[in-house]
Amino acid sequence: MKKLLVTGGAGAIGAATAKLFAAQGSHVVVVDMHADKAEEIAKNIGNAAIGIGADVTDAAAVRAAFDKARDVFGGVDIVVSNAGAAWEGKIGELEDATLRKSFELNFFAHQSVAQNAVRLFKQQGTGGVLLFNASKQAVNPGANFGAYGLPKAATLFLSRQYALDYGSIGVRSNAVNADRIRSGLLTDEMIANRSTSRGVSEKDYMGGNLLGLEVRAEDVAQAFLNHALAERTTADVTTVDGGNIAAALR
Ligand SMILES: NC(=O)c1ccc[n+]([C@@H]2O[C@H](COP(=O)([O-])OP(=O)(O)OC[C@H]3O[C@@H](n4cnc5c(N)ncnc54)[C@H](O)[C@@H]3O)[C@@H](O)[C@H]2O)c1
Incomplete structure (x- = not known):
């Protein structure tokens, strides 16, 4: 199962994903703003995994993390863009700064990660797999969760944009839409x-x-693995929420 880079890899879903891919034989790069936790998780999952401390909202740090992954493992084949956090507040009364902060992490950081993934895929001439952790909020807004849902909706669209623009060079791009983990x-x-x-x-x-x-973090990790293995699937969104008709994609 090749070489995986996962962001937010020290969190629940990221660590479960790192563990599952390593168990399938992947070399894993665990990226998180908490360097010590990323290193600890890498050490625990074995298979020569490495941990890298990087704030994904810092474009230079993201670039450096991808370069390190390439230097250590010779490349990257699968990227799970997973780091995220939630901000709450009624949309009409929200501080502008809060919404912008959420967009930095829940949208622009995904763009920065995806750009670097494509940069390496092109250098390698291999194509590759891009996977985004969206959220139920991307399609079915929760009350007072606008600051979180808006950039997540943009990230869901971002996944499709990458599928469209890079399918011709063998890049598949898919998203996972989870809830209540x-x-x-x-x-x-x-x-x-x-x-x-x-x-x-x-x-x-x-x-x-x-x-x-x-629904557990391991269930979301399984959806990422399924996407990585589904060689003819791109521009897809997989829902992992135990079933929620109000949030079902149309
Ligand atoms: N928990 C849920 O119910 C749920 C539902 C749908 C989607 N998600 C998404 O799943 C993803 C993972 O979240 P989780 O539920 O495992 O939560 P978590 O808090 O356990 O993990 C998030 C990880 O991201 C890291 N992180 C946050 N900001 C970062 C930054 N700027 N740079 C680098 N790393 C950063 C954190 O340190 C943490 O390790 C998020 O994108 C979240 O929006 C979660």
């Missing part, structure tokens, strides 16, 4: 508060979908 973005404390405020148990809150099952 226990992680640094949806902490145990947040889950406890939200389930209490809705008057449901934590189990029912986390399994509040058609299947009635909690």
Whole structure:
């Protein structure tokens, strides 16, 4: 399963993805703003994985991370652009700075990662796989979640734009559309508060979908792996949310 670079690799979904690909034999580059955690995860998953500290909103740091990946493993074949964070607030009252900060991370950083991926794919003459972590928010806005959903919607579109512009050189670009995963973005404390405020148990809150099952970081990782393996699939969005008709793509 070749060479993978994953951003936000020290977080729940990123680390699960790094682990799953390494178990399939990939050489993995774990990129995260928390260098120590990225290195620790790389060490734990084995298969010569490396951890790199980089803020993905810093274009020079992203470029350097890709160059290091190329120098260490001889290239990159699959990129999971996953780093993200959520900001809340009612859209009409939001500080401009908050929305811009979210766009920097949840849109422009994906563009910077994808640009560098394509730069290496072209140098290698290999094509490659681009995978984006979008969100249910990209298609079905949650109340007070505009700052998060707007750049995610743009990132979903970005994935299709790369599929269109680079399909001819063998680049496939796909996105994953997940919801309600226990992680640094949806902490145990947040889950406890939200389930209490809705008057449901934590189990029912986390399994509040058609299947009635909690969706785990490993399920999202599996969707990325499926995309990496699906050699005739591009411009696709895979939903990993246990089933949510209101958020289903049309
Ligand atoms: N948790 C969910 O319910 C959910 C649902 C849909 C989509 N997502 C998306 O999944 C992705 C991963 O999030 P997660 O749920 O695993 O949360 P997480 O907080 O566990 O992981 C996010 C990781 O991104 C890293 N990161 C944040 N800003 C960064 C930056 N500027 N540069 C480099 N690294 C940075 C963090 O250090 C962290 O390790 C995000 O893009 C998120 O929007 C999450």
